[in-house]
Amino acid sequence: MALPPRSDLDPELRRRLLLEARTPWRGLRRALWFALLASASLGLATMALRLSSGAEVASTDLLIQTVAVLVCGGLLWWDRNREVGDVPPGDP
Numbered sequence: 001m002a003l004p005p006r007s008d009l010d011p012e013l014r015r016r017l018l019l020e021a022r023t024p025w026r027g028l029r030r031a032l033w034f035a036l037l038a039s040a041s042l043g044l045a046t047m048a049l050r051l052s053s054g055a056e057v058a059s060t061d062l063l064i065q066t067v068a069v070l071v072c073g074g075l076l077w078w079d080r081n082r083e084v085g086d087v088p089p090g091d092p
Helices: 011-022 026-052 059-078
Strands: none
Touching (some): 026 059
């Protein structure tokens, strides 16, 4: 009869390691989403300032920047830290 393996890891460290194994590269992804969101927000702010000064801004450019802010913000929100029991639909 084999004995179960003994874990000398701190339970909190073990929990964090298991979470990282389930969601690898989360910190890098979140940094990327934040950088893209900041870039899109800066572009949208620049276009808003140009519009307020009376300069012309193509509506398609404004639409692209708005969609970029929404998409990057959505990705950042979707990739947030969740509780262990809070799993999105479709994820095991």
